[in-house]
Structure formats: structure tokens, C-alpha cells
Amino acid sequence: MDIAFMWETFLILLTGLPLTLELAVTSIFAGGILAFFLSLLAVVGGPIGRGFTRGYVFVFRGSPLLVQMFLIYYGLGQFRPLLQDLGLWAIFREPYWCAVIALTLNTAAYTSEIFRGGLKAVSLQQVEAARACGMSGLLLFRRIVLPIAIRHALPAYGNEIILMLKATALASVITIMEVTGLAGKLIADSFRAFEVFIVAGAIYLAITFLVTRLMMIVEFWLSPHLRMRPPNLA
Amino acid sequence: MELIDRYLALVGFGEAGWGALLLSASAMTLAVSVCGFLTGTILGSVVTFMKLSRYIVLRWLADGYTTVLRGVPDLLVIYLFYFGGSAFLGSLGGLFGYEGFIGMPAFLTGTLALGVVSAAYQSEVFRGAFKSVAGGELEAASAVGMRPWPKFRRIVAPLVLRYAIPGLGNTWQLVLKESSLISITGLVELLRQSQIAAGSTRRPFEFYLTAILLYLVITWASSIALRHLEARTMRGTRSSL
Numbered sequence: 001m002d003i004a005f006m007w008e009t010f011l012i013l014l015t016g017l018p019l020t021l022e023l024a025v026t027s028i029f030a031g032g033i034l035a036f037f038l039s040l041l042a043v044v045g046g047p048i049g050r051g052f053t054r055g056y057v058f059v060f061r062g063s064p065l066l067v068q069m070f071l072i073y074y075g076l077g078q079f080r081p082l083l084q085d086l087g088l089w090a091i092f093r094e095p096y097w098c099a100v101i102a103l104t105l106n107t108a109a110y111t112s113e114i115f116r117g118g119l120k121a122v123s124l125q126q127v128e129a130a131r132a133c134g135m136s137g138l139l140l141f142r143r144i145v146l147p148i149a150i151r152h153a154l155p156a157y158g159n160e161i162i163l164m165l166k167a168t169a170l171a172s173v174i175t176i177m178e179v180t181g182l183a184g185k186l187i188a189d190s191f192r193a194f195e196v197f198i199v200a201g202a203i204y205l206a207i208t209f210l211v212t213r214l215m216m217i218v219e220f221w222l223s224p225h226l227r228m229r230p231p232n233l234a
Numbered sequence: 235m236e237l238i239d240r241y242l243a244l245v246g247f248g249e250a251g252w253g254a255l256l257l258s259a260s261a262m263t264l265a266v267s268v269c270g271f272l273t274g275t276i277l278g279s280v281v282t283f284m285k286l287s288r289y290i291v292l293r294w295l296a297d298g299y300t301t302v303l304r305g306v307p308d309l310l311v312i313y314l315f316y317f318g319g320s321a322f323l324g325s326l327g328g329l330f331g332y333e334g335f336i337g338m339p340a341f342l343t344g345t346l347a348l349g350v351v352s353a354a355y356q357s358e359v360f361r362g363a364f365k366s367v368a369g370g371e372l373e374a375a376s377a378v379g380m381r382p383w384p385k386f387r388r389i390v391a392p393l394v395l396r397y398a399i400p401g402l403g404n405t406w407q408l409v410l411k412e413s414s415l416i417s418i419t420g421l422v423e424l425l426r427q428s429q430i431a432a433g434s435t436r437r438p439f440e441f442y443l444t445a446i447l448l449y450l451v452i453t454w455a456s457s458i459a460l461r462h463l464e465a466r467t468m469r470g471t472r473s474s475l
Contacts, residue, residue: 058450058454059446059450062449062450062453062454063411063445063446063449063450063453064411064412064413064414064415064425064449065411066414066415066417066425067414067425067428067442067445067446067449068446070425070428070429070438070442071438071439071442071443071446074432074438074439074442075432075438075439075442075443076439077438078436078437078438078439079439162305166305166306166307166308167307168307169307169308169309169310170307170309170415172309173309173418180307180309180310183310183313184309184313187313187317188317191317191320191321192321193313193314193316193317193318193321194314194318196313197306197310197311197313197314197318200306200310201302201305201306201310204305204306204307204310205301205302205305205306208305209305
């Protein structure tokens with residue numbers, strides 16, 4: 001173990017961290033919105049909408065993210081004249097945007113399933129109780145269904161955030177120099193795989209740790225009703 | 235129509251078709267996934283034993299293993315085994331007086347990397363399954379006088395396996411998709427073969443699309459097989475669902 005080399009590695013890898021975080025945050029955010037619409041389509045779109053969402057989830061969960069990324073980055077390059085006519089070439093030319101698109105489409109499939117699970121976990125009794133109180137439609141959804149669904153979906157959503165964080169590493173295969181890309185280059189240059197792995201792994205573990213803590217705080221904050229009541233001192 | 239004909243000629247089994255190569259590459263994907271998964275099962279069982287051990291150091295080590303391997307991108311693990319393995323082989327060769335570069339075999343790299351990563355997931359699956367074996371069954375086994383090994387072989391292992399099948403199925407699908415990452419080491423599996431074909435025909439779209447379709451066929455077939463397996467092992471149990 002060479003501490004000086006590892007410190008140097010750490011400083012180099014740190015320069016890739018903003019890109020990793022940017023990729024993760026952008027695609028989680030965009031994927032969340034897309035997943036919301038997918039779930040909405042499944043609920044209100046009738047059999048066609050439901051079929052579409054199911055097909056979407058099947059395709060994006062059933063094939064590797066790396067191949068999806070290749071299809072978008074290299075595959076769509078084949079249609080360059082068409083994309084240029086549409087004015088989309090500026091986007092599909094950039095590996096960064098191709099990675100973001102692939103990550104977004106992929107996470108949307110997983111996230112929409114998480115949303116579906118959360119919505120399904122809302123018990124019928126709770127909806128009935130709300131109806132009995134005279135709530136319906138959007139009011140019922142906003143006050144009863146959504147808060148309960150969010151609480152149910154939160155742990156799975158936290159897992160998905162961590163998976164996405166790890167998935168951004170695949171962007172390095174299409175030439176994006178984020179943490180894993182830099183680590184791969186360092187390993188290939190120095191041939192000290194073990195030291196670089198430890199440093200890069202520590203960086204990822206640190207972010208994962210922060211994310212899990214953050215999710216725990218959100219969970220705590222969203223479930224005051226499950227906490228123990230403070231003892232009545234009066 | 236012409237578009238479809240051209241596509242079929244490209245990926246078909248004709249003179250200029252890549253069909254046979256793509257199919258044999260799919261077999262390679264399956265082979266490396268199966269080897270990686272089984273390595274993961276063996277390693278994962280060891281990690282589970284450590285997790286259930288009464289010694290805190292072993293539990294601590296096993297928990298550390300799962301935390302690290304589940305928190306680090308799989309690509310990094312592959313780099314570690316590929317380059318680290320080559321460096322190790324090189325130094326081993328140095329001991330015998332060979333000074334050249336010895337590359338790590340790609341299939342072995344893939345098997346090890348997939349095995350080590352999936353062991354982390356499988357050990358959690360096994361631990362969860364062990365927790366759902368009713369304590370009474372274990373006590374009953376001891377009460378009829380079974381020693382630890384027969385008890386494990388006759389009672390614990392079959393029950394744990396039964397409860398673990400859904401989780402193992404998820405891990406299998408994960409391994410299958412992760413095997414595409416092995417393409418960076420040069421192993422000619424489905425993705426690598428598609429890359430080669432795309433490069434030499436300059437039709438990346440058709441070939442990556444075909445790769446996705448073939449992956450979908452494999453994951454779809456596995457999910458059906460797993461459903462049957464689950465139904466079969468769950469015979470004789472009652473479920474609330």
C-alpha cells in the first residue's frame with residue numbers, strides 16, 4: 001500500500017465526482033417525472049395505457065442498461081441526417097446527453113414500478129374512510145392516497161437512488177470521465193488495480209452512506225405517527 | 235417491407251447474416267452468467283454462514299463484504315479482477331522467471347467478478363430465507379436427535395432453498411444483465427459480438443436492437459422458468475396471497 005499514491009488517486013478521482021453526481025441527479029429527477037407519467041398512464045389510460053406501461057417496463061428492465069446506452073449513443077448515430085433535420089443532432093452527438101437519456105429511460109421503468117407498488121399498498125379501507133368523510137377525486141388523492149403511497153414507496157425509492165448512483169459508472173464506457181472512468185484510466189496507466197479500487201470504492205460508499213442517512217431522515221420526518229409518543233409529564 | 239428484408243438479411247442465418255454468431259454469443263452470455271451465478275451461490279453461502287455465526291468478528295466481516303460489494307459499481311469490480319488479476323499473474327510469472335505480460339483470461343474474470351458481486355446479494359437472500367424458517371422446525375429436528383450436519387442437509391437447506399427461490403431469481407436476472415459489462419474485457423458475449431458486427435457492417439442500430447431483443451428473450455424465458463420452479467417448490471404450503 002502506497003499512501004502517497006492513494007492520496008494522489010483520491011484527488012484525481014474527486015475531480016470526477018461532480019460529473020457522477022450531475023448524471024445521477026439529472027437522470028433521477030427526469031426519470032422520476034417520466035415514471036410519474038407512466039404510472040398515470042397505467043392508471044387512467046385504460047387497457048392501451050396499461051399495456052404501454054407494462055411493455056415499457058418489460059423492455060427497460062429486461063435488457064442491460066449498457067446495451068440501451070450503446071443503442072442510443074452509437075445506434076442513433078446511424079440516423080444522423082434525419083436527426084440533423086429534426087435539430088436533435090446536437091443532443092445525440094454528445095455522450096453526456098446520451099448517457100443521461102439512457103439512465104433516465106432506464107430508471108423511469110424501475111421507478112414507475114415502485115410508484116405502482118406504493119399506490120397498491122394504500123388500503124381500500126383508508127380510501128373508503130376518506131370517501132365516507134366526503135372526499136373524492138383530487139382531494140382524496142392529494143390528502144390520503146399520495147401521502148400513504150409515498151411513505152410505502154420510500155425505502156424502495158432509496159434503493160433505486162443508490163442503484164442509479166452505481167449505474168452512472170456505465171457512462172464511462174461511452175467516454176465520459178466520471179469517477180469510474182478516471183479510475184479505469186488510472187488502473188490502466190499504473191496497473192495498481194487494488195489501490196485505485198479502494199479509493200474509488202470509498203468515494204462511492206461515502207455517497208451511498210450519505211444517501212441512506214438522508215433517506216432515513218426523510219422517512220423519520222414523514223412518519224410522525226409511528227414514533228413513540230413523548231411521555232406526558234404534566 | 236424492404237427495410238425488414240434488409241434487417242433480416244443482416245441478422246439472419248444467410249450468407250451475409252450474423253445470426254449464427256449472435257446465437258453462439260448468447261450461449262456465451264448464458265455460460266458466463268451461470269458460472270458467475272454458481273460461484274456467487276457458493277461464496278454467498280459461506281458469507282451467510284459468517285453472518286449467522288456467533289462470533290462477532292465473522293459477522294462484522296460478512297456485513298462489511300455485503301456493504302462494500304453492493305455499494306460499489308460493478309464496473310470497478312471488473313476492473314479490479316481484470317487488471318489486478320493480470321498484475322497478480324504477472325508477479326506469479328516473475329517468480330518462475332517469466333518477465334512478460336500475462337493477461338487474465340476474460341471468462342475467468344467474468345466468472346469471478348459476477349460471482350463476487352452476486353455473492354453479496356445472494357448472501358442477503360439466504361439470510362432472509364433462513365430467518366423465515368420457523369424455529370419450531372429446527373427444534374423438532376434437534377428433538378429427534380439430528381446432529382448439526384444431518385439437520386442442515388435434511389431440514390435447513392431444503393427449507394432455506396424454498397424460501398430463497400424468489401430472491402435468487404431476482405439475483406439471476408441481475409447477473410444476466412450485468413454479464414454485458416464483461417464485454418469490456420474482450421469476452422465475446424452478446425454485447426461484444428454485437429459491437430463487432432456493428433463495427434464491421436456500420437449498422438450499430440440494427441445490432442444493438444437485436445442484442446436487446448435477445449436479452450429480452452433470455453430474461454423473459456428465465457422469468458417463466460423461475461415462476462414454474464417457485465410454484466413447484468411451494469407445493470404443500472399454504473399462502474395468504
